[in-house]
Amino acid sequence: MYTYDFILKNGFLVDYKNAFAKYSDIAIKAGKIVEIASNISLQNVRDVLDLEGQLVVPGIVDPHVHLSTWLGGRTGHRMLARAGVTTALDMSGPGEGVMDIAREYGVGLNVATIEFVRPGYTVESENPSATELTALIKKVLNHGSLGIKLLGGHYPLTPEATRLAIEIAAKEEAYVAFHAGTKATGSNLNGFLEAIELASNNPLHLAHINAYLRGTIKPCLEEVNIALQVLKEHPNITSEAYLSPLNGTSALCEAGLPASMVTRRCLVTGGYEATEAGMEQAILSGWAKVQVERAGEMILVCGEEGVRKWREEGDVGVSFAVNPAEPRYCLATAKDDKNNFVVGSISTDGGGIPRNVIIPMGLNLVEMQALTLQELVQKTSYNPARMLGLENKGVLEAGYDADITVINREQRQAVLTMVQGKLSMYKGYICGSGTNLITTAAGAEYVRSKGLNPVIINYTDTMVYKNAH
Ligand SMILES: [Zn+2]
Structure with missing residues (x-):
């Protein structure tokens, strides 16, 4: 028996929870961090890597990606690992295809998925009834998804059905995310405001806030100020925004x-x-x-x-490069009176869509002193891990999962992606396989039957639930 499976030596570790930035070693055993100290003994260690002072952060958690058959899924796993992402939320499903791809093309990452509510696919019409929505939600939970995604901006439902879906998800303890827009509004500031209204006080993950603030209704900075004010007044809304100029x-x-x-x-x-x-x-x-x-x-x-x-x-x-710079910058950095970020997490809307730019764009913000490194860790690992109810991730501390990203700051890219103590990517080469599928107790059996390793979370541990209660 080895004392440690892995030692990552001489990294420059940055952690948000413990508020440190220091040179140190990390020892790993059975998928967990077991020690953080300088000069950990190398006797009886299976593997050692000298990181030569490179930046070490808790594994990046991307709360908005695409890993489905129709959005580049099979390439997405590799692209995420190469971008330093250890955990990701697929934001549309269909869950069946996401899981098949995750089994065949997985590179060892943690992945969650939510099912799209799309007329003609998962519901009959643009105005599904409460009965139909309830049945869909129950079914997707039993099939390993965390809940549902309303694709308003692309395939809108009526406002009433949208309101119902959010309400029923809360009742059924299912995660619900929404790309704003209904039959009455578009994917813009008006759609954003309508989404807040329709959520009432229910939990809602409102997707990619920046995408509604492109200046189509008012000058974009005016739109940003309105959105930030509204988000501050509605703690039941959990959000993310991405940093790429590109849409998809x-x-x-x-x-x-x-x-x-x-x-x-x-x-x-x-x-x-x-x-x-x-x-x-x-x-x-x-x-x-x-x-x-x-x-x-x-x-x-x-x-x-x-x-x-x-x-x-x-x-x-x-x-198309349609995302103006100002909303991206403002949403990444804005804080409320209590010094909390108004938009809790940085996402990419990437995965299979080539814009997995958390590291280069995040470092841009650090270099211009818009974020500290610790805040970057908070917004790209600690907070998004909690969005998904993953209490044991997003922290560099003994006892937490050994999900780790190593970054070369000069090259502005990930050099190592480790998930639960196993290498997924090293120096650009993919070394992992399979997928840990984040699911609830209801979906665990199904996930196993799909040949995937279930990671079980409780809906009531998600930030989406907690922020609303
Ligand atoms: Zn998306």
């Missing part, structure tokens, strides 16, 4: 027009016609960047190569 939507055109309303608006924003011809021009010029799989990851291409891919495949993902 579909390039599919039907009868000469982009099928997605989001895509049409993006073309107009860039000065292009909202037509198939406009799309071609936008790809050629680089305003529209087409998502293409290469060497196991999604990358963005434009110009003639982009047009060729789009013509070949039709329904390809596409990204």
Whole structure:
């Protein structure tokens, strides 16, 4: 028997909970951190890595990614591990596909999923009844999901059905996240305000706050100030915002027009016609960047190569740089009177969509002294771990899970991603396999039957629940 499985030597450790930033070693045994001290004895250790002063943080937890069949899922696991992410919440399902992909293409990460509520797919119409919503929620909990995702911005429900879904999720103790927008409003400031209204006092994870504040209703900084004020007044809303300028939507055109309303608006924003011809021009010029799989990851291409891919495949993902800088900056840094962050976590909306930029963009904020390193750890690990009820993650301390990210600050990238004491990625190479699927007691059996390792959480431990009670 080894005393320790692993020692990470000579790292520069930063922790939010214990408020330290110091050079130290970390000893790991059976998936847990067992000691943090300088010069831990190397006798009787299975593996040792000298980190030569590189930055060591609790494993990055990304509370908004996509790992489904239709959003780059099988590439997403690798992309997350290479971006230093140890735990992620898939924000749309379908759970079945997310779990199949997680088993086949997993690289050892912790993943949770929530099921989309989409007319024609998981519910019959845009106005599902309480009975139908209750049945759906019960079913998805038994199938390993943490709850539901309302895709308002893309596939809206009526306001009444949206309100009902949030209320029933609370009653059934299911996680509920919402991309704002209903049949009455869009994915903008008005949709955001409507979402707050519809949530009433119920728990709600309101997704990617920055995406509603692109300046389409009022100047974007005015929109940001309104949103921050409203969030401060509504503690039942748990939120995240991402830092990439890029969005992610579909390039599919039907009868000469982009099928997605989001895509049409993006073309107009860039000065292009909202037509198939406009799309071609936008790809050629680089305003529209087409998502293409290469060497196991999604990358963005434009110009003639982009047009060729789009013509070949039709329904390809596409990204536009439509997120202005000011809302991204303000939402990442804004605090309330008690010095708490108004938006608790930094996310990416990445995974299979190539914008997993927590490390480079987070370090930008640190370098301009907009966040301290400890605050970056709080917003990218401690808080999002608690969003998901993972009380034993997000902290560098003996007894906590050995989920660890090592960052090369000069290269601005992750060099090591470790999950429960096992390497998932080292120096760009993927070394992990399988997936730990975060689920509730109701879904554990199903998760096992899918060939995945269940990590069981309690809904009432999630920040989404706690913030509302
Ligand atoms: Zn998303």
